Amino acid sequence: MLNDSSPxxxxxxxxxxxxxxxxxxxxxxxxxxxxxxxxxADEASHHPVVIISVIVIMAVTLAIGLPGSIGLWLxxxxxxxxVATLMLTVGSVAGALGAYYLSPASATAGRPGGxxxxxxxxxxxxxxx
Numbered sequence: 099m100l101n102d103s104s105p106x107x108x109x110x111x112x113x114x115x116x117x118x119x120x121x122x123x124x125x126x127x128x129x130x131x132x133x134x135x136x137x138x139a140d141e142a143s144h145h146p147v148v149i150i151s152v153i154v155i156m157a158v159t160l161a162i163g164l165p166g167s168i169g170l171w172l173x174x175x176x177x178x179x180x181v182a183t184l185m186l187t188v189g190s191v192a193g194a195l196g197a198y199y200l201s202p203a204s205a206t207a208g209r210p211g212g213x214x215x216x217x218x219x220x221x222x223x224x225x226x227x
Contacts, residue, residue, distance in 0.1 A: 143176035153189045160193025161200055 142148055156169030169189045173182045 140176060149185065153185055153192065156186075156189035157192035157196055160190065161196025163197070166190060166193055 152169060152172045155172075156166045159168060160166040166189065169186060173185050177185065
């Protein structure tokens with residue numbers, strides 16, 4: 099990856115490193131107070147877009163087979179237990195449904211020459227019998 103000597107590739111790495119260095123510089127010299135960050139997180143956590151996006155992120159990570167604990171860490175500290183339970187339940191159920199609908203496609207992709215109809219039929223027959 100770093101062995102590619104094209105000028106465009108080199109400039110991309112220079113820009114990434116420069117951006118990271120600038121972010122570190124800004125963080126060191128202008129770091130916010132922890133109380134300000136906590137206040138901002140508490141205010142932002144009750145915005146509807148944030149609530150929906152946290153649930154969607156949790157559902158997507160669960161649907162593609164990644165741990166959904168990111169939802170727990172983004173939800174539990176900022177919401178009351180009742181609201182957090184509802185949000186975690188909705189995210190988990192949505193992730194399970196997403197995994198359910200993604201599984202036939204991944205089963206077909208793993209089978210050489212397989213078709214979606216054949217995998218659905220075999221699954222349906224296994225459940226019915």
